[in-house]
Amino acid sequence: MKKRILAGFALIGAMALAATGCASGAGGGTASGGGGGKVITVGFAQTGSESGWRSANTESMKDAFSAKNGFKLIFNAADNKPENQIAAVRSFINQGVDAIVIAPVVTTGWDDVLKEAKDAGIPVVLEDRTIDGSSDLYKAWIGDDFKKEGETAGAWAATNLGSKATNMVVLEGTTGSAPAIDRATGFDDAIKGTQIKTLDSQTGNFTRADGKTVMEGFLQKYGKTINLLFAQNDDMGLGALDAIKAAGLTPGKDIQIITIDATHDGLQAAANGEFNYVVECNPLLGPTVADTVKAILAGKDVPKAQTATDASFTPEQAKAALPDRKY
Numbered sequence: 001m002k003k004r005i006l007a008g009f010a011l012i013g014a015m016a017l018a019a020t021g022c023a024s025g026a027g028g029g030t031a032s033g034g035g036g037g038k039v040i041t042v043g044f045a046q047t048g049s050e051s052g053w054r055s056a057n058t059e060s061m062k063d064a065f066s067a068k069n070g071f072k073l074i075f076n077a078a079d080n081k082p083e084n085q086i087a088a089v090r091s092f093i094n095q096g097v098d099a100i101v102i103a104p105v106v107t108t109g110w111d112d113v114l115k116e117a118k119d120a121g122i123p124v125v126l127e128d129r130t131i132d133g134s135s136d137l138y139k140a141w142i143g144d145d146f147k148k149e150g151e152t153a154g155a156w157a158a159t160n161l162g163s164k165a166t167n168m169v170v171l172e173g174t175t176g177s178a179p180a181i182d183r184a185t186g187f188d189d190a191i192k193g194t195q196i197k198t199l200d201s202q203t204g205n206f207t208r209a210d211g212k213t214v215m216e217g218f219l220q221k222y223g224k225t226i227n228l229l230f231a232q233n234d235d236m237g238l239g240a241l242d243a244i245k246a247a248g249l250t251p252g253k254d255i256q257i258i259t260i261d262a263t264h265d266g267l268q269a270a271a272n273g274e275f276n277y278v279v280e281c282n283p284l285l286g287p288t289v290a291d292t293v294k295a296i297l298a299g300k301d302v303p304k305a306q307t308a309t310d311a312s313f314t315p316e317q318a319k320a321a322l323p324d325r326k327y
């Protein structure tokens, strides 16, 4: 059991996670759902449904927080609006849930509502995205290393394009979200001192539709001078493919493309030669989040941060990985 929980995760922090894996075995906690085989009620405040990554993450969470595993899940998708998400968390507090899990849309604005949860004695676990502010306000975070993903993407650009004059455009994720901030930092660090110049960088909100629209604008403005697109997720890159083709250019050749997520559709675009490099971001966080919630409610110590390990794919590697791709 322990091995399954930890597979693919690097534990940061000295405390080992001792989870039990079945609801009836999670006894010992004082929270109502923490023991004695009682159903554990969990409110999950998801960002929305902006991308293929998000669909895979929602599915993983719903599977892990299933009735079979001893949970009652109250699911909310905030349509990527911070105010909706905070309202959802407040409603979970009012309903007196046993635990709250949040995939924070943005990093800021969390202090008040997280204090309210703490005062109500409801533990909060963050999944996927991180927040700014005191780490006393939540018990644990489980997610991916966005800065490292950006660095991996930028290192590929630096190695393959950095020694010749290269004009890059960037499609950013949701403004103020941890992955948009940290992927940009990681990428920029990695291309420092190279000949890659950023012509423009705008948000495409992690969606295909906005990725296409913003890329159309870039193409109108900069035309054939663009050599490189860094899309901070697959979906924006996939939307941009339509814009690039409509402009009579060949994606992957006239404009090299780097994306992050490595969903099935992203890897397919790489296998087709349209994406040149794809960095993985593992969305299958549900089992680790569910086991962490159970451990907290059972009064056990849990690591403050658990980070998934992420691979990266050239077109050849994407071709090889596709048949077994789970999302």
Ligand code: GYE
Pocket: 050, 051, 052, 053, 054, 128, 129, 179, 206, 232, 233, 234, 235, 260, 261, 281
């Ligand atoms: O990369 C993007 C999604 O927070 C890591 O959010 C996640 C990001 C992911 O919409 O596709």
